[in-house]
Amino acid sequence: xxxxxxxxxxxxGTEEEFIASKGTYEDNGRVYSSNVGxxxxxxxxxxxxxxxxxxxxxxxxxxxIGVVTxxxxxxxxxxxxxxxxxxxxxxxxxxxxxxxxRIMGHYLDQCSKVVKARDVVRGxxxxxxxxxxxxxxxxxxxxxxxxxxxxxxxxxxxxxxxYCTYCQKNETRKVSKKYGELSEGVKKR
Ligand SMILES: [Zn+2]
Numbered sequence: 708x709x710x711x712x713x714x715x716x717x718x719x720g721t722e723e724e725f726i727a728s729k730g731t732y733e734d735n736g737r738v739y740s741s742n743v744g745x746x747x748x749x750x751x752x753x754x755x756x757x758x759x760x761x762x763x764x765x766x767x768x769x770x771x772i773g774v775v776t777x778x779x780x781x782x783x784x785x786x787x788x789x790x791x792x793x794x795x796x797x798x799x800x801x802x803x804x805x806x807x808x809r810i811m812g813h814y815l816d817q818c819s820k821v822v823k824a825r826d827v828v829r830g831x832x833x834x835x836x837x838x839x840x841x842x843x844x845x846x847x848x849x850x851x852x853x854x855x856x857x858x859x860x861x862x863x864x865x866x867x868x869x870y871c872t873y874c875q876k877n878e879t880r881k882v883s884k885k886y887g888e889l890s891e892g893v894k895k896r
Contacts, residue, residue, distance in 0.1 A: 710747075712796050713740040713756055714852075714887075720754070730756035743772070743789055745796055758798035763790060769832045771803050771841060772851070778819045781807035785828060785841065803839040805830060810843045810881050821881040827852035829883050849883035863887075 713719065719731060719738045727733040730742035731754055740746070744758035765771070773787035783805040790797045807815045810822065822828065822843070829851045830841030843849045853862045855871035855878065862869040862878055864886045869878045 710745055712743075712745055712791070714743055715741055719746060719756075724752070725754035726752050728753040728755045743796070744798075758789060758796055763792065763797045763799070765790060765799070765801065765832060765835055765839060766792075767832050767835065770829055770848070771799070771801070771832060771839070772827065772829050773803060775822055775824050775826045775828060777824055778822065780818060781815075783810075783818045783822050783828075785830065787839070791829075801839060803830065803832075803841050805841045805843055809833070809841070810849075812844045821879060822850060823853065823856065823880070825854055826850045826880065829885060843881055843883075846884045849881040849886075851883045851886050853878065853880055 717740045719725060719740055722733055722736045722738060725738045727738045730740060730744060731738055732741050738754060740756045742756040744756045746754060746756055748754045770791040771787040772789040773785040775783055776786045777784045785803045787799055787801040787803045790799045807818050810818060828843060830843050830848050831845060832839060833842045834840035853869055855862055855874055857874050858871060860871060860873050862871055864882060867882060869880055869882060
């Protein structure tokens with residue numbers, strides 16, 4: 708658990724194990740993350756979740772987590788917020804782009820068929836010359852959080868697709884294997 712990357716709302720442990728502090732909250736005897744970042748536990752059992760804000764160089768092979776701000780065919784524009792590098796997460800502020808040919812493994816005529824504005828995506832960095840290019844093709848990459856286009860509630864993953872339990876409606880995305888379970892891929896080394 709310690710060092711693990713967690714998302715807001717993710718369960719960390721019980722109040723018997725931890726005392727909630729920065730970046731966490733408690734509810735009904737359970738401690739949850741209110742932040743995106745790595746779990747840190749002090750000797751006093753205070754648990755906090757924070758991203759590391761350091762000077763860090765973005766390199767091919769790193770992963771970026773960010774929010775899709777717009778789709779400007781054939782490009783998806785991502786406001787990068789977190790960098791995952793060698794199993795650690797860093798807070799960043801950077802713009803990254805995904806080309807239509809780097810989403811499904813074949814050319815897509817419209818990115819908006821499988822990625823929508825406001826989706827949270829995880830992408831692997833493939834280029835850093837002048838601009839940051841991401842690919843969403845590998846199984847771990849793609850949409851990791853998405854909202855129903857009708858009611859805006861979070862979509863649930865059902866098998867390989869996404870579903871709104873309120874509207875009883877399927878939505879199509881290029882879904883990451885890490886949809887809603889981001890922490891599994893970024894365990895402490
Ligand atoms: Zn809905």
